[in-house]
Amino acid sequence: xxxxxxxxxxxxxxxQASLDPGRLQLLKERVMTDLATPPRRxxxxxxxxxxxxxxxxxxxxxxxxxxxxxxxxxxxxTITVKIYQAEDPKGLQAELRxxxxxxxVDFIPEGKRCSPQPRSTTWVEGVRLAxxxxxxxxSGGAGFRLDPSKVGPGQTAVLEFMVRGxxxxxxxxxxxxxxxxxxxxCTLVG
Numbered sequence: 001x002x003x004x005x006x007x008x009x010x011x012x013x014x015x016q017a018s019l020d021p022g023r024l025q026l027l028k029e030r031v032m033t034d035l036a037t038p039p040r041r042x043x044x045x046x047x048x049x050x051x052x053x054x055x056x057x058x059x060x061x062x063x064x065x066x067x068x069x070x071x072x073x074x075x076x077x078t079i080t081v082k083i084y085q086a087e088d089p090k091g092l093q094a095e096l097r098x099x100x101x102x103x104x105v106d107f108i109p110e111g112k113r114c115s116p117q118p119r120s121t122t123w124v125e126g127v128r129l130a131x132x133x134x135x136x137x138x139s140g141g142a143g144f145r146l147d148p149s150k151v152g153p154g155q156t157a158v159l160e161f162m163v164r165g166x167x168x169x170x171x172x173x174x175x176x177x178x179x180x181x182x183x184x185x186c187t188l189v190g
Contacts, residue, residue, distance in 0.1 A: 122181030
């Protein structure tokens, strides 16, 4: 493996949430431009700068101490939820409930599922709580817009976030349903 391939491998898994997307792209372009320079023009300073950039990006990944999720209230009454790390579903659940959104939140890792199924016998048909983010919101990471107004009195939103990958490359999908009655606790099986 040559230097170009190694730096590409090291830089590619940097999470979009850890660096501003424009800064990440600029960093990648700068390192790739430096590597594309013919060997006789490479200087120890350029190689040292590339090594420092890789070290900084790697440290940002390894020392990721940011939040597992973010919740934002929107002017239209919806709530945007972004998942950065597949942990603390009960914290997210508590934050949604503090906003008056009666929700049960579970994170379902790749290869797992909730048991028992069905979790409720009183699903409200045709209700969709989740919608895609706006293009502007997407630039800050993957997430969903949730509409609490679609959950009536005595009803419960059941949000199952299916997560794949790690904090270095997280993908999330959502199953969003509303129950008019009791909802069984999710026991992960796989």
